[in-house]
Amino acid sequence: MRNWRKTAAAVALLAQIVPSAGEEAEKWSWNLPSFLPPPRVPADNPMSEARFQLGRTLFYDTRLSGNGKESCASCHLQERAFTDGRKVAIGSTGEQTPRNSPSIANAAWRATLTWANPAMVTLERQMEGPLFGEGPVEMGVNDANRGEIVARFKSDESYRRAFARAFPNEAEPISFGNIIKAIAAFERGVISTGSKYDLYLEGKASLTPEETRGKDLFFGEKAECHHCHGSVNFDDQFYHAGTREIETPFHNTGMYNLSGKGDYPAPNRGLFESTHALDDMGKFRAPSLRNIAVTGPYMHDGSVATLEDVVDLYAAGGRDVASGPLAGDGRVNPHKSDLIVPIDLSPQEKSDLIAFLKTLTDEEFLRSPRYSNPWAGNDASIAKTSSNLNSR
Amino acid sequence: MMRSEFFIIFVATVAGAAGVSAAPAKPQAVEISFALAADGQPVDCGHDIHGLGANHVNAKLREASFYVSDAALIDKNGKATPIELTRNDWQYANVALIDFDDKTGNCRGTKGANATLTGQVPAGRYQGLSFVIGVPTLGKGDDGKEVSLNHSNFATAPAPLDIQSMSWSWQAGRKFVKLEVAPEGGIVRPPMPPRPPRAAAAGSASPPPRADAPEKADQTPEPIQSNADGTITVATWMLHLGSTGCKGDPITGEIVACATPNRVPVTLARFDPVKQRVVLDLQSLLAPFDLNRDKGGATGCMSGPTDPECAAVFDAFGLGAKESAQPGEGAKSGNVAAKLFKVESK
Numbered sequence: 001m002r003n004w005r006k007t008a009a010a011v012a013l014l015a016q017i018v019p020s021a022g023e024e025a026e027k028w029s030w031n032l033p034s035f036l037p038p039p040r041v042p043a044d045n046p047m048s049e050a051r052f053q054l055g056r057t058l059f060y061d062t063r064l065s066g067n068g069k070e071s072c073a074s075c076h077l078q079e080r081a082f083t084d085g086r087k088v089a090i091g092s093t094g095e096q097t098p099r100n101s102p103s104i105a106n107a108a109w110r111a112t113l114t115w116a117n118p119a120m121v122t123l124e125r126q127m128e129g130p131l132f133g134e135g136p137v138e139m140g141v142n143d144a145n146r147g148e149i150v151a152r153f154k155s156d157e158s159y160r161r162a163f164a165r166a167f168p169n170e171a172e173p174i175s176f177g178n179i180i181k182a183i184a185a186f187e188r189g190v191i192s193t194g195s196k197y198d199l200y201l202e203g204k205a206s207l208t209p210e211e212t213r214g215k216d217l218f219f220g221e222k223a224e225c226h227h228c229h230g231s232v233n234f235d236d237q238f239y240h241a242g243t244r245e246i247e248t249p250f251h252n253t254g255m256y257n258l259s260g261k262g263d264y265p266a267p268n269r270g271l272f273e274s275t276h277a278l279d280d281m282g283k284f285r286a287p288s289l290r291n292i293a294v295t296g297p298y299m300h301d302g303s304v305a306t307l308e309d310v311v312d313l314y315a316a317g318g319r320d321v322a323s324g325p326l327a328g329d330g331r332v333n334p335h336k337s338d339l340i341v342p343i344d345l346s347p348q349e350k351s352d353l354i355a356f357l358k359t360l361t362d363e364e365f366l367r368s369p370r371y372s373n374p375w376a377g378n379d380a381s382i383a384k385t386s387s388n389l390n391s392r
Numbered sequence: 393m394m395r396s397e398f399f400i401i402f403v404a405t406v407a408g409a410a411g412v413s414a415a416p417a418k419p420q421a422v423e424i425s426f427a428l429a430a431d432g433q434p435v436d437c438g439h440d441i442h443g444l445g446a447n448h449v450n451a452k453l454r455e456a457s458f459y460v461s462d463a464a465l466i467d468k469n470g471k472a473t474p475i476e477l478t479r480n481d482w483q484y485a486n487v488a489l490i491d492f493d494d495k496t497g498n499c500r501g502t503k504g505a506n507a508t509l510t511g512q513v514p515a516g517r518y519q520g521l522s523f524v525i526g527v528p529t530l531g532k533g534d535d536g537k538e539v540s541l542n543h544s545n546f547a548t549a550p551a552p553l554d555i556q557s558m559s560w561s562w563q564a565g566r567k568f569v570k571l572e573v574a575p576e577g578g579i580v581r582p583p584m585p586p587r588p589p590r591a592a593a594a595g596s597a598s599p600p601p602r603a604d605a606p607e608k609a610d611q612t613p614e615p616i617q618s619n620a621d622g623t624i625t626v627a628t629w630m631l632h633l634g635s636t637g638c639k640g641d642p643i644t645g646e647i648v649a650c651a652t653p654n655r656v657p658v659t660l661a662r663f664d665p666v667k668q669r670v671v672l673d674l675q676s677l678l679a680p681f682d683l684n685r686d687k688g689g690a691t692g693c694m695s696g697p698t699d700p701e702c703a704a705v706f707d708a709f710g711l712g713a714k715e716s717a718q719p720g721e722g723a724k725s726g727n728v729a730a731k732l733f734k735v736e737s738k
Contacts, residue, residue, distance in 0.1 A: 040642075040643070112640070117562065118639040119563065119564035120564070121641060121646075121647075122645045124645075125564060125645075128559070133562070142556055143502045143555060175548070176548070177547050177548035180545070180547055239643075244643070274563075274638070275637045275651060276636065276652075276698060277651075
């Protein structure tokens with residue numbers, strides 16, 4: 001009884017001070033290095049620290065899946081730059097997705113999301129796939145359990161407070177719409193800009209001779225990596241708040257050539273799955289290479305195990321699958337990008353390139369407490385989370 | 393004896409009728425009832441369907457729902473007068489969800505069902521009905537302002553656009569039609585796509601495999617059976633029709649265009665809502681298909697132009713490959729899809 005009174009008093013106190021004192025405390029600041037302009041943020045989902053922290057807690061909470069077995073973090077692990085080390089992701093009910101889990105680092109600057117879908121232009125929309133998708137089931141949220149899942153958060157006092165802070169002035173802040181907004185806000189705030197290469201550009205680190213040769217190959221006209229990986233995010237769909245026009249290119253890199261007709265295996269036919277235009281067969285978005293050394297296995301279907309194999313594939317101008325049901329020489333795929341041609345790379349040059357790619361790892365990002373699991377070591381300890389959510 | 397025209401009776405109040413002779417027609421209630429059938433037999437969740445498809449197989453209904461928009465009554469001059477739909481949990485912004493699956497009997501789907509479209513039209517003399525199967529890109533919200541409909545976020549959209557099983561997240565829109573049947577004996581289909589080749593082993597940059605491999609498989613995914621000849625047998629034949637090839641604008645965050653909108657106009661030249669109802673005939677739709685055999689792609693048709701089953705589905709809806717390939721609002725004529733519907737006495 002005494003405890004109840006104390007809690008009630010504390011809640012009453014919070015209710016008085018939070019709206020005025022809280023707003024100032026929760027203002028968002030991007031805090032970005034000079035080479036990275038602020039990202040575009042949807043007008044209906046402004047950033048705030050409260051929203052970011054709520055999103056972080058939800059991102060790591062398995063209660064967000066239908067059967068309580070999977071969270072967003074199950075396929076997006078911080079120590080792997082928010083990828084999962086698997087060839088393809090596995091949903092909460094055990095189903096495999098067709099695709100390799102992409103990193104969420106710097107996703108706020110990505111014009112389209114997922115591997116090849118021109119309709120996925122916001123994190124809010126993209127999230128509907130893993131949350132609600134039926135083929136395959138990932139998080140397994142559906143019409144039958146949606147209400148129950150929202151109720152899980154409504155019945156949790158710390159979440160009630162966190163939603164109220166993240167979505168002030170809303171009568172019913174705990175809803176799937178706001179769950180999505182909060183996670184999107186967290187993802188927009190997951191920023192990796194501290195790689196050795198970044199530090200080198202700022203004059204705070206130096207590259208080894210090997211790394212320097214690799215950098216020159218990467219940005220030079222021999223290896224030509226920069227055509228598709230040339231932005232500050234090392235991709236080619238970089239956009240930001242000031243972008244007025246943007247191209248969203250997708251590329252066929254000659255990984256498959258089923259029956260010699262240029263086909264990729266369904267349902268992984270790239271942009272073709274969306275547009276059904278033959279010319280879009282096998283075209284995928286060039287992923288960011290930030291933290292690439294820790295995000296293997298590689299490619300849309302995780303079918304390339306190591307960075308060495310990736311470099312070999314590009315040096316060969318594609319991949320020749322010699323036998324089996326997927327046999328075909330991807331190097332002569334008729335839909336292959338003109339930029340993917342055989343490159344005469346010596347073993348030394350290949351290892352130089354890989355040395356450079358490894359400078360793109362942001363070690364601090366992989367360990368930063370700011371992006372870490374707030375539930376770690378506390379199982380379902382709500383107390384710890386609530387202090388995380390409210391300590392600022 | 394069927395009347396060829398029907399009246400929506402104009403009831404003027406004494407005061408209203410007194411002064412002005414050309415007073416605007418007072419809106420009157422109209423109700424359009426829908427039903428499901430297969431070659432004359434009523435179809436519902438509680439009974440097996442007999443003789444479905446080209447192979448006349450018995451089947452269970454799993455799901456049957458479709459969105460209806462732009463409903464209008466047609467007068468003898470062919471003029472269409474829009475029906476202003478009543479706002480309720482099944483109707484929003486002149487879009488209605490007709491839903492025959494209610495989780496009872498053989499059906500999956502959501503609780504509750506709705507077979508009626510309710511609204512108002514100006515009193516008048518009408519003889520036909522037209523509507524579109526599908527959800528428009530834009531409409532007018534409750535406050536009269538323009539709102540996004542097909543591509544709205546279902547998690548925040550008003551009912552009935554909030555039904556997740558009718559959302560189509562990877563196409564960023566809605567399933568306009570969801571029809572799923574389970575034929576007796578299942579559906580034999582080509583093997584699942586093979587897994588990608590094992591990449592060459594060795595190499596040092598590969599992260600170590602994860603230790604926490606999941607031990608979670610509490611649902612039995614399809615297939616229900618693997619066959620000796622490499623084919624597999626699955627349980628459910630599925631038709632999902634919706635807009636495909638949609639493209640977003642990263643600058644605005646909006647969906648800007650869909651290469652194949654796949655909205656289906658339907659015109660029923662003679663229809664009396666008081667005495668008749670609109671019956672979707674599953675057999676008209678499924679007649680081309682051996683429902684025990686799928687040739688590839690999705691089991692059934694999920695609007696993929698290269699899916700072997702989709703050509704006949706598009707034909708039935710009047711979404712010929714030609715029209716379908718062009719940007720626009722779907723089929724040109726409402727007469728092709730009209731053949732899928734029968735007008736019956738209530």
